[in-house]
Amino acid sequence: MVLISELVKNWKYYPNFLMPVIPDFVMVQAPLNSDNWATSPGIIGTLVLIFIVLFVACIIFLVKLNGYIDSLKARQIEKKKLAFNEELMALEESDIDHILDKRKKALKYKLSGTELGGQERVMDEKGLVNRVTHEPENPMFDEKKKTPLSIETPEPLxxxxxxxxxxxxxxxxxxxxxxxxxxxxxxxxxxxxxxxxxxxxxxxxxxxxxxxxxxxxxxxxxxxxxxxxxxxxxxxxxxxxxxxxxxxxxxxxxxxxxxxxxxxxxxxxxxxxxxxxxxxxxxxxxxxxxxxxxxxxxxxxxxxxxxxxxxxxxxxxxxxxxxxxxxxxxxxxxxxxxxxxxxxxxxxxxxxxxxxxxxxxxxxxxxxxxxxxxxxxxxxxxxxxxxxxxxxxxxxxxxxxxxxxxxxxxxxxxxxxxxxxxxxxxxxxxxxxxxxxxxxxxxxxxxxxxxxxxxxxxxxxxxxxxxxxxxxxxxxxxxxxxxxxxxxxxxxxxxxxxxxxxxxxxxxxxxxxxxxxxxxxxxxxxxxxxxxxxxxxxxxxxxxxxxxxxxxxxxxxxxxxxxxxxxxxxxxxxxxxxxxxxxxxxxxxxxxxxxxxxxxxxxxxxx
Amino acid sequence: MFDFHKNHKTLVLATFIGFVMLSFIVAVFPASQMQNVKPLPNQPFLTENEREGLHIYISEGCVACHTQQVRNIEMDNVWGNRPSIPSDYYYSKERMDFWRQSPSLLGSERTGPDLTNIGARQSSKDWHLLHLYNPRTVVGESVMPSYPWLFEIVDSNLVKDEDVVVNLPEEFATPSKTTVIAKKEVLQLVVYLQSLKQMELPDGEGGKFIPRSRQIHSEGLDGDLKSAALNGENLYKQTCAVCHQDNGKGVVGAFPPLAGSAIVTNEDPEMMIKIILQGYDARTEFASMQPFADQLSDAEIAAIATHERSSWGNNAPEVKEEDVKKIREFIANDLNP
The missing domain is CATH 1.20.210.10 (Cytochrome c oxidase-like, subunit I domain)
Incomplete structure (x- = not known):
């Protein structure tokens, strides 16, 4: 309440109600008064600062914890890799050849570019392209763009x-x-x-x-x-x-x-x-x-x-x-x-x-x-x-x-x-x-x-x-x-x-x-x-x-x-x-x- | 571990736990603390009828336009003598029944006046009934809805003795040979409204209002308060006009006119001041008037009386604060010799 009366005393400096921002910060500058110590800005500010420090400390702790858990995970992944290597070593010669063969073929494969469209020239014989206009300039309002494409969505959705x-x-x-x-x-x-x-x-x-x-x-x-x-x-x-x-x-x-x-x-x-x-x-x-x-x-x-x-x-x-x-x-x-x-x-x-x-x-x-x-x-x-x-x-x-x-x-x-x-x-x-x-x-x-x-x-x-x-x-x-x-x-x-x-x-x-x-x-x-x-x-x-x-x-x-x-x-x-x-x-x-x-x-x- | 971008479980859990924790800090915990208040000493229980009235108050949505909180700023002083405190709501804000929660009485808008102290400000049942039947019978400029479904229009011959009849002014009257009587619900609602009175605190004062700025700066607190109090026209509008009307003509059949009234225009204001202080119920054709001795100071009564005596064609000498003081003392001695 003291805060408010302080604010109100300052009213004459802010005769215009359209200046709402300043008085609020004025308000936060409370008078020195031991009765309201808990609400005084110094105390509140200090608490906020302490909170910030605590907050940062928490973050640091969490980051450290995160790092430790990640390192545990990394160790596990390492173990899995080793297991995989051993598995490879245990494979038969012929099996390995078979796998390598398949991989080679896959790498060599290339698209010809005509799989979907064929090789004919593009024509619009059936008149599927619509929206042909003879008046490109509309005098009344700016023509808006059409939505370019439709999105394939499952019917039930x-x-x-x-x-x-x-x-x-x-x-x-x-x-x-x-x-x-x-x-x-x-x-x-x-x-x-x-x-x-x-x-x-x-x-x-x-x-x-x-x-x-x-x-x-x-x-x-x-x-x-x-x-x-x-x-x-x-x-x-x-x-x-x-x-x-x-x-x-x-x-x-x-x-x-x-x-x-x-x-x-x-x-x-x-x-x-x-x-x-x-x-x-x-x-x-x-x-x-x-x-x-x-x-x-x-x-x-x-x-x-x-x-x-x-x-x-x-x-x-x-x-x-x-x-x-x-x-x-x-x-x-x-x-x-x-x-x-x-x-x-x-x-x-x-x-x-x-x-x-x-x-x-x-x-x-x-x-x-x-x-x-x-x-x-x-x-x-x-x-x-x-x-x-x-x-x-x-x-x-x-x-x-x-x-x-x-x-x-x-x-x-x-x-x-x-x-x-x-x-x-x-x-x-x-x-x-x-x-x-x-x-x-x-x-x-x-x-x-x-x-x-x-x-x-x-x-x-x-x-x-x-x-x-x-x-x-x-x-x-x-x-x-x-x-x-x-x-x-x-x-x-x-x-x-x-x-x-x-x-x-x-x-x-x-x-x-x-x-x-x-x-x-x-x-x-x-x-x-x-x-x-x-x-x-x-x-x-x-x-x-x-x-x-x-x-x-x-x-x-x-x-x-x-x-x-x-x-x-x-x-x-x-x-x-x-x-x-x-x-x-x-x-x-x-x-x-x-x-x-x-x-x-x-x-x-x-x- | 805290990879919210890739792990939907952590993300969802973090948002859930974070929000629940914050909600406990800012809502659940303070709310449960706010329940631990005691009622004021001698604070009256809500009677069965008052509680029913409160339920009607909620179901008709009165809270949309009427608040019930006196804030601790001076502009709210007109609605009560002190700022509201949690104990004030001890009996009224309880869970209503299995289906409905504790009513939200504090409200968020004042399209209509605050009702914290309406029972003290306006205690007349007749006024409330007229006002609920059609607010414009008593307050011409009101935008409040009418509540005709809380009343019954019956054949005048069938009116029983125990029925509460609403005497409507001519321009609002129902067809001849019919009479408007109040249903049980509206009587309960009125009883509830009449029960809304601000209790005095045991230490006699209670919280202070934060004063309004201009008083402090321009003329100093006392000077400005005095001049505000002396604005008889404004005070009349706030206190008296709901019954006697802005034009001083009253409402036929309910509230007597002040314009041209013999009592008001009498050279000697004694009778008039007495009525204002003590109330009046001598004429059966009109509703009874409540006493204002507790609500208005001597200076305020003097200002109002002067305004009434010099407006609407009335032309009687002004009333001084001392006159009111004398009569008030006289009445006090009369009651406790």
């Missing part, structure tokens, strides 16, 4: 991916329809008077449907492709994939119905589904993890690609998270609040963010047709993601009755989030570097670019918001809602869309109309901006009004125009989802089958 993504699209449209509806209730609170459609019940329906329905199903569906592709093998079990699909969809369906009928676990955000419903989701996660893990275990290449790190970790972490979030043993009194902060932040950070980053590490290089800029940065971001993200949940309860040390930890580690965020952003931007011209030529890259930029902006802004000063102004206002849309929508959803448009045309061989992809992009982007900016500005005024001690009702009246703008932005976003749903349908719909030639006819043609 293809339909799993399409069903996961299809269900996700349905939940997106449903979830954002609900969101749009409750957004309008801020303007017309009397739109309806049905208990099942009231604001308090629909709000969690919206958040949970887009979380567990849209984003989760989309991520897992896209993940199936990444896992199969980067392990260069087939998925361990298609049946398990279908079971998880049913369980997750069932979770959202039952959860939605129970919330609308007034059955709510306790009102904690993203924890509104009661446990009998949420357990289905957890089982779905465990099944998915097992399926992915077994696939990675049987991979055909020795290295585990970094995407798989993120994806496997996201599944493990979220399972742990769901278990801790729902276990009843430490959740009475403010124990529940500690867990709530932990759960709601990790739900975002360990599930959506981690999984989505895993997807970016595959789909972004794949869309650009070049390798990721730095593999090591990806690994660094991975471990720091785990370390920093896990610790910051309590920043949702700054100034609350939760222990001050827990709040401080959360704030400090929120600042630490800069490391994974900067590492990730740098990596993605450097991968894109040199391909900027592709942005105008591709309908996928703009989605990636917006997602990556929001990854930096949204996460950094979130860290700033955790600082005590900014919390002072923004907490409890609509600014929070803006922040969560900036991240869950700006980062996660935009990146998922990018992945959709990267992979679906390759799977189905059908590209959506480019005008409609453009419409989707711009409607969503402009809508999000209107949504965000209006709530940020309104939220800031609201917070400042509270600080000034204005009557509460005035903050409601103040927000009204901003709520209108939010609803307008929300409408644009929702329309973009309808366009997107159509694009999706366009990419995956079954086209009239081409009459297939039966074998006798085919033979006649060939002869």
């Amino acid at each position: 293809k339909s799993i991916i399409i069903y996961y993504l299809g269900a996700a699209v349905c939940w997106l449209v449903f979830g954002t329809l609900v969101g749009q509806y409750i957004g309008m209730k801020f303007i017309w609170p009397e739109m309806d008077n049905l208990s099942w459609l009231s604001f308090g019940r629909l709000r969690p329906v919206h958040t949970n449907a887009v979380f567990w329905g849209w984003a989760s199903l989309a991520m897992i569906g896209l993940g199936y492709f990444v896992i199969a592709r980067t392990t260069n093998t087939i998925i361990y079990s298609y049946t398990l994939a279908w079971r998880a699909w049913i369980l997750i969809n069932l979770t959202v369906l039952l959860g939605t119905i129970s919330l609308m009928s007034g059955i709510n676990n306790g009102g904690g955000e993203y924890r509104e589904y009661i446990w009998p419903v949420m357990i289905l989701f957890a089982i779905g996660l465990v099944i998915t993890f097992w399926n992915f893990y077994r696939t990675v275990a049987s991979r055909k290449i020795s290295d585990i690609y970094v995407s798989n790190w993120y994806i496997l970790a996201a599944l493990i972490w979220t399972t742990v998270l769901a278990i801790i979030g729902y276990l009843p043993f430490f959740q009475n009194g403010l124990g529940e609040t500690v867990i709530q902060g932990y759960y709601m932040h990790q739900g975002v950070g360990m599930w959506f963010m981690t999984f989505t980053l895993g997807l970016v590490y595959y789909y972004l290089p794949s869309a650009l047709n070049k390798p990721i800029y730095s593999y090591s940065l990806g690994v660094l971001a991975f471990w720091t993601q785990m370390l920093f993200y896990t610790m910051i949940g309590t920043h949702h309860f700054v100034f609350s009755p939760l222990p001050w040390w827990l709040q401080t930890t959360a704030i400090v580690f929120s600042a630490g989030m800069f490391i994974p965020v900067v590492a990730g952003t740098t990596n993605f931007l450097m991968t894109m570097k040199g391909s900027w011209s592709h942005i105008s030529k591709s309908y996928v890259l703009p989605f990636f670019l917006v997602g990556v930029i929001f990854y930096f902006v949204g996460s950094t802004q979130g860290s700033f918001q955790a600082f005590r000063f900014t919390n002072y102004v923004w907490h409890f206002t609509d600014f929070n809602v803006a922040h969560s849309h900036m991240t869950m929508y700006g980062i996660i959803t935009f990146i998922l869309w990018a992945c959709f448009y990267t992979i679906l045309p390759k799977l189905t061989g059908k590209e959506p109309p480019q005008v409609l992809v453009g419409a989707h992009f711009w409607l969503a982007f402009i809508g999000l901006f209107a949504y965000m900016i209006s709530l940020m500005v309104g939220g800031t005024y609201k917070g400042l009004g509270w600080i000034d001690g204005n009557a509460f009702l005035e903050s409601v009246i103040l927000m009204k125009p901003y709520w209108v703008w939010r609803a307008i932005g929300g409408s644009l976003m929702f329309i973009s989802h309808l366009v997107f749903a159509y694009n999706f349908y366009y990419m995956v719909r079954k086209r009239k089958a081409i009459i297939t030639l039966d074998v006798p006819i085919l033979e006649r043609v060939i002869n």
